[in-house]
Structure formats: structure tokens, C-alpha cells
Amino acid sequence: MLSRFAKYLDRTWDFSQAACQVRDSRDWFEIPTSAVYLSCFGMFALRLPSFNAIENELRLPQRWDPWVGARKPSADTLGYVLKRMDLNTLRTGLVKINHAMKRKKILKSKCPPYFVAAVDGHELFCSFKRCCEMCLIREIEVKGEIAKQYYHRVVVLQIVDAWPCLILDIEPILPGEGEVAAAGRLLERAKKLYPRFFDILTMDALYLQSPYLKKVIHWGWDAIIVLKQENRDLYQDVEQLMAITSPQIVMTPSGQTQHWDIENLTTWSQLGQPVRVVCSQETKTKRERIAKTWQENTQVSDWRWVTTLSPKLFDASQVNRAGHARWDEETRGFMELTQYWAMDHCFHHDPNAILACLLILSQAFSLTTVFFQRNLKASVFKSFSRLALSRLFADDLAKLWTGYFWTHPP
Numbered sequence: 001m002l003s004r005f006a007k008y009l010d011r012t013w014d015f016s017q018a019a020c021q022v023r024d025s026r027d028w029f030e031i032p033t034s035a036v037y038l039s040c041f042g043m044f045a046l047r048l049p050s051f052n053a054i055e056n057e058l059r060l061p062q063r064w065d066p067w068v069g070a071r072k073p074s075a076d077t078l079g080y081v082l083k084r085m086d087l088n089t090l091r092t093g094l095v096k097i098n099h100a101m102k103r104k105k106i107l108k109s110k111c112p113p114y115f116v117a118a119v120d121g122h123e124l125f126c127s128f129k130r131c132c133e134m135c136l137i138r139e140i141e142v143k144g145e146i147a148k149q150y151y152h153r154v155v156v157l158q159i160v161d162a163w164p165c166l167i168l169d170i171e172p173i174l175p176g177e178g179e180v181a182a183a184g185r186l187l188e189r190a191k192k193l194y195p196r197f198f199d200i201l202t203m204d205a206l207y208l209q210s211p212y213l214k215k216v217i218h219w220g221w222d223a224i225i226v227l228k229q230e231n232r233d234l235y236q237d238v239e240q241l242m243a244i245t246s247p248q249i250v251m252t253p254s255g256q257t258q259h260w261d262i263e264n265l266t267t268w269s270q271l272g273q274p275v276r277v278v279c280s281q282e283t284k285t286k287r288e289r290i291a292k293t294w295q296e297n298t299q300v301s302d303w304r305w306v307t308t309l310s311p312k313l314f315d316a317s318q319v320n321r322a323g324h325a326r327w328d329e330e331t332r333g334f335m336e337l338t339q340y341w342a343m344d345h346c347f348h349h350d351p352n353a354i355l356a357c358l359l360i361l362s363q364a365f366s367l368t369t370v371f372f373q374r375n376l377k378a379s380v381f382k383s384f385s386r387l388a389l390s391r392l393f394a395d396d397l398a399k400l401w402t403g404y405f406w407t408h409p410p
Contacts, residue, residue, distance in 0.1 A: 001392040001393055001395070002394075002397060002405075003394075003401065004375075005045070005371055005393065006066075006067065006406065007370075007405065008148075008371055008375055009367060010405070010406055013097060013100065015367075016406035016407050016409070017407070019034045019038055020034050020092045021089055022086040022089045023085070023086040023089050024081050024083065024343070025084040025331050031072075031081070032287050032410050033081065033085070034069075034410035035069050035071055035410045036073050036077065036078055036085075037360065038069075038084070038162060038410055039054055039064075039068050039072065040357065041177075041363065041364050042064070042121075044070070044341060044342075044361050045364050046394050047340060047342075047387060047390045050075075050345060050347065051079065051348070055073075057145070057397075058072040058074075063397050065401070066401040069404070079348035081351050082347075082356045082357065083350045083353045084206070085352065085356045087355055087356060090363075091169065091193075092360060093363060094168075094169070094363050095168075095193050095194070098166050098194070098366070099197070101166060101370070106164075107162060107166065108240035109161065110161045111318060111321065111322060114262070114313075115159060115316075116159070116202055116325050117157055117158065117160065117168065117197075117198040117202070118202050118326045118329040119155060119158050119183050119186070119187070119201060119203050120203070120329050120330070120334075121154070121155050121179040121182075121208065122153065122155075122156055122334050123152070123153045124154060124343070124344050125345070125346045126149050127149070127151075127346075128142075128148070128149055129148050130346075130349050131349075132152035132172060132350060132351060133351070134351040135151065136150070136151050136152065136153060137176050138151070141366045152173075152354060153179070154172050155170070155171045155173060155179060155398045156169075156170050156329065157169045157170075157186055157190055157335065160202065160328035161322060161328060164366060165328055165332045167333070167366065168193075169189065169192060169193065169194075169364035170355065170362065171189075172354070184212055187201075187219065191219045191220075199221065199222060200221065200222045200223070200224060200322060201222070201223045201325065202223075202224045202225075202322055202323055202325055203223065203224070204226050205225065205229065207225055207237075207380060208226070210268070210271045212344065213225070214271065214272070222307065222308045223306075223307065223308050224305050224307045224319060224322050225305065225306045226305060227277060227306050227307075228302070235304070238262060238279060238304060241260075241262050242260050245262065247281070248316060252282075253272070254286070255283040255285050256283050257317075257320065258281045258283075259317065260278070260280075261276070261316040262276065262277045263276045266305075266325045275308065276306070276307050277304060277306055277307075279300070279302070279303070279304045279305075280302070280303045280316070281303075281306075282300070282301045283298065284298070284299050284301075285297070286298075286299060302326075303320070303323065305323045340387055341361060341364075341365065343361060376389070
């Protein structure tokens with residue numbers, strides 16, 4: 001399985017050539033940078049939880065030679081090199097993979113012809129003792145005393161409401177700044193790296209700020225942002241207009257949804273242009289088995305979205321779908337990566353090493369997902385979970401391979 005995966009990476013993505021292009025700032029070295037990169041990529045592909053775990057694997061004689069090469073790094077070497085690794089080469093590799101996904105028609109949107117991306121923040125890990133110059137600091141109460149806690153947060157840009165859910169870029173939140181400021185920096189870079197890759201941004205209520213939204217509009221993207229703050233004039237005007245406007249009722253398999261589509265609202269004067277607000281009231285009937293008996297519960301949820309999309313392009317139902325698509329970043333992004341890919345593990349407490357690990361993780365996440373679904377027989381893919389399939393990579397390493405898996409050995 002692992003040899004087949006390596007051949008697929010080399011044939012389809014020119015992977016070994018890209019691995020040789022990764023650089024770091026060391027003046028002299030015995031372990032090549034490509035061997036460090038391949039070790040980290042293999043660690044994530046096999047879902048190993050730490051550098052110590054991959055070091056124990058690499059110590060097995062000749063087992064990892066076809067993948068990494070004869071000169072294999074230790075756990076300390078991995079941290080030392082990642083601390084000095086050039087993030088631009090890693091980010092360039094991720095961008096090339098994502099563009100190739102779209103060019104090869106692998107990336108499929110569920111609301112064609114438009115592609116939706118989500119921006120959201122995520123906390124990686126925290127500590128009361130270990131810190132670095134880029135750690136964020138908060139004070140919390142522990143056993144009746146106030147203690148300082150050090151933690152790292154990042155902002156992630158990810159394709160949602162599509163397959164696969166590609167991670168496009170990651171930006172750390174720096175000390176003294178908020179999530180929105182880091183998101184602005186992330187999108188400014190994304191405009192250069194992905195000029196026409198996606199069309200719509202979906203975000204939570206934190207991003208409903210006029211300076212930020214003005215930048216998004218200036219960069220040529222449409223936005224769908226949750227409206228929650230009840231004390232805003234825009235929210236109160238929408239409430240009044242809903243009372244005198246008849247909703248559009250749409251039947252769904254689990255119930256019904258009522259849509260109020262209100263256009264040309266000028267209440268938000270700081271933005272400098274009218275906006276559209278779509279309100280949805282979703283009524284769903286959920287059947288559950290509780291105490292050996294089946295019970296039906298009715299759930300009602302209200303949602304409001306501020307959007308710059310025209311009703312001619314996106315009707316209220318489509319705005320509702322794209323707004324909920326933001327949850328893809330939570331479920332098929334943060335939740336999966338945290339539980340099964342050790343995203344929240346601190347591999348090496350250094351700002352550069354943390355971001356380097358996340359960028360390599362993003363590449364491994366996308367490439368293994370595509371390989372499992374598009375290059376395995378349907379009977380195999382449906383019989384095993386992706387976690388079980390990743391374990392088969394390790395089984396393949398038990399064979400006595402000769403030579404390298406790669407066209408360009410490390």
C-alpha cells in the first residue's frame with residue numbers, strides 16, 4: 001500500500017521533486033532537508049502522534065530506507081530542522097497541490113459553478129510552563145489562584161461544501177492581535193496565491209466588522225457572515241422587517257425551512273454600501289431511541305446571515321446552505337485533524353516549527369484523502385475506514401524493499 005501511494009504521489013503530483021525543493025537555513029548538515037520533510041509527511045500519513053513515535057519507526061533497520069533514505073533523522077533533528085525550515089517552500093508546495101486538484105477536476109463543488117471557502121480560528125495547545133516569543137497569554141483561575149497560561153492559535157482558510165475539503169493556508173495569531181487581524185493578513189496573501197480559486201467566503205459573527213468586510217469586497221470575494229448581535233441596529237431593523245414580510249417556505253426531508261430575504265439594507269452605514277440579510281427558521285423532526293422507545297423531537301433554529309451576494313446569483317436557500325457549510329471546517333477540518341491527525345499536539349515548541357508541521361499536515365491530509373477514494377477499489381475503500389487504511393501503510397513497510405520509492409531519492 002505504501003509503495004503504491006508513493007508511486008501515485010510521484011506520478012501524479014511530482015512529489016519527490018517537490019520534496020527536494022524544500023529548504024532550511026542550516027549552513028552544513030548530514031541529514032538532508034528532504035529526509036526531514038519525508039519523515040514528517042510519513043508520520044502524518046501513518047497517523048503517528050509524535051516525533052518520538054516516528055523516531056522509533058525510523059530506528060528499525062532498513063524499514064524506512066525506501067521512503068526516507070539511508071540517513072534518517074532523530075526526534076531532536078526533526079525539531080531542529082523544522083525550526084529552521086523555509087515556510088515559503090512548504091507553502092508553495094501546498095499551493096501547487098491545491099491548484100492541481102482543481103485543474104485535474106478532482107475538486108468538486110457542491111454548489112457549482114461557485115466554490116466556497118471558510119475562515120475560522122483554532123486553538124492548538126496550551127501550557128502553564130513552556131512558552132515562546134509568539135505565545136499568547138491569558139490569566140485563568142487554578143485552585144483559587146490566578147495563573148498565566150500560554151497558548152497558540154491559528155486562522156485557517158479551507159474549502160468547504162466541496163470534496164475534498166482542501167486546506168488552502170494557515171496563519172498564526174500573533175501576540176497582541178485578534179483573530180480578525182490575522183485573518184486579514186491570511187486573505188491578503190491568499191489573494192496572491194489563489195486569485196480565482198474560490199468565489200465566496202463564509203464566516204462566523206466575529207468577522208462582521210466593516211473594515212474587514214471592506215477588504216474582502218475590495219479583493220473581489222463575496223461574503224456570507226453570521227448576524228448574531230441583537231444590539232446592532234441592523235439586527236433590530238431585520239427583526240422589524242421580518243414581522244411584516246411573508247417568508248418563503250421550503251420543504252426538506254426532515255421538516256421545513258422558512259426564508260426571509262431582505263435586500264438593500266442601509267442601516268450598516270459604516271460599510272458604505274447596502275447589504276442583504278437572509279433569515280432562516282429551520283424546523284426539523286428528529287427521531288431518537290431513548291430508554292428502548294422511539295421518540296420524535298422537534299427542533300427549531302433561527303439563523304441570520306449578512307451577505308454581499310446578489311439574489312440573482314444566490315437565492316435564500318443557497319445562502320442558507322453556504323452559511324451552514326462553515327461547519328465543514330469544524331467537522332471535516334478541525335475535528336478530524338485534532339482527533340486522528342494529532343493537529344493539536346505540540347511537536348516542537350517553536351513558531352516556525354509549529355507552522356511547518358501544520359503545512360506538511362495539510363499536504364498529507366489532502367493527498368491521502370484523494371488517494372484512498374480515487375485510487376483504491378470501491379470494495380476496499382468502503383470496507384475500511386481511512387484510519388484503518390493508514391495503518392496498512394505501516395504493514396507495507398514490513399516488506400524488504402530494495403531501492404527507493406522515489407524518482408528523485410532524498
